[in-house]
Amino acid sequence: MVxxxxxxxxxxxxxxxxxxxDSPGTEALEFAAWLSRTTDVQIRVVSAFLRxxxxxxxxxxxxxxxxxxQKELAACESAxxxxxxxxxxxxxxxxxxxxxxxxxxxxxxxxxEAADDYDAHLVILGSDAAAPKGRFLAGSTADAxxxxxxxxxxxxxxxVRLAKRGVTRVNYAFLESAVDENDPSLHFAAYLxxxxxxxxxxxxxxxxxxxxxxxxDKFDFPSELVDEWREHSLAVLDRSHDVIxxxxxxxxxxxDIGSGVGWSGAIDALKWKKGDLLILGSTPPGPLERVFVGSxxxxxxxxxxxxxxxxPTPRY
Numbered sequence: 001m002v003x004x005x006x007x008x009x010x011x012x013x014x015x016x017x018x019x020x021x022d023s024p025g026t027e028a029l030e031f032a033a034w035l036s037r038t039t040d041v042q043i044r045v046v047s048a049f050l051r052x053x054x055x056x057x058x059x060x061x062x063x064x065x066x067x068x069x070q071k072e073l074a075a076c077e078s079a080x081x082x083x084x085x086x087x088x089x090x091x092x093x094x095x096x097x098x099x100x101x102x103x104x105x106x107x108x109x110x111x112x113e114a115a116d117d118y119d120a121h122l123v124i125l126g127s128d129a130a131a132p133k134g135r136f137l138a139g140s141t142a143d144a145x146x147x148x149x150x151x152x153x154x155x156x157x158x159x160v161r162l163a164k165r166g167v168t169r170v171n172y173a174f175l176e177s178a179v180d181e182n183d184p185s186l187h188f189a190a191y192l193x194x195x196x197x198x199x200x201x202x203x204x205x206x207x208x209x210x211x212x213x214x215x216x217d218k219f220d221f222p223s224e225l226v227d228e229w230r231e232h233s234l235a236v237l238d239r240s241h242d243v244i245x246x247x248x249x250x251x252x253x254x255x256d257i258g259s260g261v262g263w264s265g266a267i268d269a270l271k272w273k274k275g276d277l278l279i280l281g282s283t284p285p286g287p288l289e290r291v292f293v294g295s296x297x298x299x300x301x302x303x304x305x306x307x308x309x310x311x312p313t314p315r316y
Contacts, residue, residue, distance in 0.1 A: 012042040014095075015154075016120040018111050018141075020047040021079035024129035026087060027156035031124050031307050033087040035154075038166035038196055044095040044118055045080045048110040048141075051103040069101075076101050108144035115151045122309070124154035131158040134305040146298075146310070149291040155301065155308040161274050162307070167196060168275025171306075173203045174236055175296050176283055177229065181240040185281030185311040190244045190251060192279070199252040202240050204233035205300075206259040207266040233257055264303040276306040282313035 017032045032043050077099035084094065095118075102110040115123050125145065131137030136157045138146060145153060172189035186202070193200035206229060237255040244253050258266040280301075282292045291310045293301070301308065 012040045012093075013121045014118055015041050015043045015122050015124060016111075016115050016118050016151075017043060017045045017124045018048065019045050019080070019083070019126065020049070021076060021083075023126060025126060025158060026083055027158060027160055028124045028126035028154075029083050029087045029089070030160070030162060031154055031156040033084075033089045034162045034166055034307070035122075036089055036093045036166075037164070041093055042095050043084070043089060043093050044098060044100060044120075045084070046100045046102060046111060046114040047076050047080070048107040048114070049101070049103040050105070050107055052105055073099075073101050106144075107141040108148070111141070111145065112149065112151075115149075120151055122154050123149065123151050124156060126156050127158040129158070133159040134161075136301055136304060136308065138301075146291060146293040149310075150312065151291075152312060153291050153310040155310065157305055157307065160305070160307060163273070163275035166275070167198055167277045169193075169199045169201055169273060169277070170196070171201045171203055171276055171278045173205065173278060173280055173300075174233060174240075175205070175280070175300055176294075177232060179281065179283070180236055181243045183281055185279060186240060186244070187247070188311050189279040190248050190253075192277075194248045194251045198275075199254065200244065200248075202237055202244070202253065202255040203270065204237055204255075204257045205263070205266040206230040206233060206257055207263050208259070208261055230257065230259070262303075263300050267300075267303050267305075272306055278304060278306050278308045279311060280308060281311050 015032050015035065017028050019026070019028050029045070032041070035041055036043065080099040084098070100114060102114060104110050111123065114120075123145070125142045127135070128137040128139040128142070134157050136155045142155075170189050170193035172186050174183075190200055234257065237257065241253055241255050244251065256270055258268075258270040260266040260269040280293075280297060283294050283297075291312050293310065
């Protein structure tokens with residue numbers, strides 16, 4: 001089972017941040033800083049550079065290449081420390097090896113290997129520069145990890161605005177009809193909220209206009225499906241509220257459903273705070289514990305404007 005980030009652990013939660021000095025923004029670092037104001041964390045930054053040529057070719061460059069690489073290491077570490085300072089990360093939350101530089105033919109593989117080496121509890125990714133402000137758009141590296149990462153992923157929207165005092169509410173969202181109150185990701189969200197001493201909000205969404213209407217059909221099947229989904233969601237929310245309330249009697253739990261045109265309308269129908277963290281589960285369960293984002297969650301993520309934590313699917 002992947003170790004969650006929590007406050008009850010004897011050791012600090014290890015957070016690996018994927019960031020480079022030439023990254024378009026510092027949202028990933030700001031996300032890590034935000035978590036450092038919420039719980040005890042240890043932060044390391046990995047800068048992965050794409051090098052399409054094989055390692056054997058690099059070795060032939062000899063001392064000239066190694067000297068250049070050492071300069072790159074020093075420059076990268078200096079930039080990382082400066083960016084962490086500006087993000088407000090206390091030095092006590094810095095890992096002893098605060099900056100790691102890796103290069104190879106696949107950035108996603110490099111990040112996964114770095115997460116394994118660090119035994120990270122969470123890997124934080126920033127948004128593609130093309131995303132609208134306040135939204136997350138996955139680049140090619142993030143997209144690969146969204147379908148393969150064995151570690152929980154944190155997604156930082158572009159130019160996101162975060163509460164100065166850290167996470168103030170944990171949110172969990174039901175997106176699939178097959179998921180119910182027994183979902184491990186829901187219980188993970190409840191555990192985090194209880195450990196951090198913040199509220200939990202359990203959410204479902206009822207977007208309209210996302211199902212195509214068959215031609216020449218006199219029945220409004222899309223409307224019927226949306227109504228059925230809403231009834232199902234309300235029932236799951238009620239059961240989830242009761243189950244979590246029994247397991248965490250001191251935790252403040254609320255539930256809500258967002259209704260609107262499309263995912264954007266459904267998400268924006270709810271009130272969001274700068275202190276909100278959204279937890280999403282992965283689907284479907286499989287033989288490996290990993291993050292896997294399906295088509296529904298992929299579309300949903302494009303319209304979310306708070307930081308997201310993706311919890312790996314459990315093994316079956």
